[in-house]
Amino acid sequence: MDTSKHNLSTLFEQLGLASDAKSIETFVARHSPLPPDIALQDAPFWSEAQSHFLEEGLEDDSDWAEVIDELDALMRH
Template sequence: MSDAVPRMTNLFLQLGLDASESAIASFIKAHQLPADVSLLEAPYWSEAQRQFLAEQIKADASWTIVVDQLNESLHEDAVRAQTGI
């Protein structure tokens, strides 16, 4: 899609979302996922966003690390609840 360097801010731009640090933090806080819901199953993605994320994971592309970081961030509350940490 782009030659942008894979960073969280650029991932949010690729997804058509506000890429400011505060907007990213707010998005992650407001969109926490249960442990049994995968990143790609999240109800808030548009089809285009879901497709971009899926393609990056499947291709093991340079974006994969950032997509994985987003996935971990969106499951942070669920992991904390399961582990008690």
């Protein structure tokens, strides 16, 4: 059982993306703002596996849900 605390860095690692602060900042800047009518997991820049992970994390209200919501908020600004 994974009992580690999830944050943006660990989320990006889980998604197979560069997870240092600068890379996360660059990713958010490149893909923001996400239009309000597009759910985070449905954004066109995710792979199918990434989209599925995000959707599942939110639907299951998993340990990842809070940090996925944090990413979603960052992507809306």
